[in-house]
Amino acid sequence: MNRGYGQYCGLARALELLDGRWALLVVRDLLTGPKRFTELQEGLPGIPTNVLTNRLRELEDAGVVQRRAQARPAGGVVYELTDYGRDLEEPVLRLGFWGARRLGPPGQSDFISTDALALALRGAFHPEKARGPQRRYELRVDGKSLQIAVKRAEATVPASSPGEPDVVIEASAGALSELFSGRLDPEMALTSGRLRVDGDHAEAQRLFEMFRFPSADDS
């Protein structure tokens, strides 16, 4: 693919580098860390294997992704972003929040990507709201879990190393979306059962203060 646009324009070049269906979603999933071929497949339900192969090759040629031979014992290869590819985090985040304003409540058949959630949380972090001791949270949604580490004014999503969470928070994607955008009060959600917390409730409340999505106040 990639016949190009023939324009001397940064956007046109970006669209050439990120051309093809699924391309930016591959980048999104790699923004949370290196992944194997099959891990990418699992995070992108419906992508044909040959398309994933093509996108990875094209992104590699574009200098966005690189293959790396994995150390033993597992062997095999992992795909990871180059430095240049990692610089897509800001643009992708902006595009994501723009698109999120047209996300209604999640449907039954909607796939929930923990990579997408992790990315959104990174962009939703408000450092000035973070105080108190270092904390590790575990978010559970749709049978998957995601760990969040907050240390002083810095958040790591997903948490770089596995460990015991201080608080475990479980809710549906719809409930989480309302909680993180401030349209649903955590107290209310707890009493109504839309939110389950294992650990200090006040800690959970702090999480929803530190991470706040822009609210969907669109036309």
Next chain:
Amino acid sequence: MNRGYGQYCGLARALELLDGRWALLVVRDLLTGPKRFTELQEGLPGIPTNVLTNRLRELEDAGVVQRRAQARPAGGVVYELTDYGRDLEEPVLRLGFWGARRLGPPGQSDFISTDALALALRGAFHPEKARGPQRRYELRVDGKSLQIAVKRAEATVPASSPGEPDVVIEASAGALSELFSGRLDPEMALTSGRLRVDGDHAEAQRLFEMFRFPSADDS
């Protein structure tokens, strides 16, 4: 098109709304103001008419673009962004600067879009560098011209109303790119003939201080 990704994710939704080749370039050209069908065609050399028609319809369905019946005397229709579409300026700008880092020097056959230049300048404006009286600049490149109005700490690109420019600046796309990214000194460019200025040279120099592209310091 638009079979969708089936994910509950803002980025996936954005990619669905902006799906199809040329889509974001259409948005880019509309970010500088409403345009007619044929004006869009001229700014997107190589786009087939049926593809432009399809993209405009899809963007209209997506709530990004709207058709408006044009007042007399010209009649006809113009396409313009909705409020939601205009909110793409930030994401598009970020993506554009990301892609611009992989723009070498312009080739012979590269088309120069004044819409792309206008957008890039909007994103490159440093309000704190703007002082002095209101000024209107005219940038000439590749046979096209673009007016820039700077008033206090605000820049309008392209200038909203036509008028007599205080300074006219002419250069090739390559020279402009180097001038705006600070890799080429305006004095040098003037003496070497890569830059022509009609008006106060100091004014031209100010322009290159107020508008500064992020430099291509990539790997």
Next chain:
DNA sequence: CTGGATCCACACAGATACTG
């Protein structure tokens, strides 16, 4: 002239089966 519609050839995406 503007704003498309229509037709054709082709490249790419999707689906599935199969392999080192």
Next chain:
DNA sequence: CAGTATCTGTGTGGATCCAG
């Protein structure tokens, strides 16, 4: 696990034609 091979749709490119 990490793809390759193959077949089938459909979106794209390119040219041409047409109505207001």
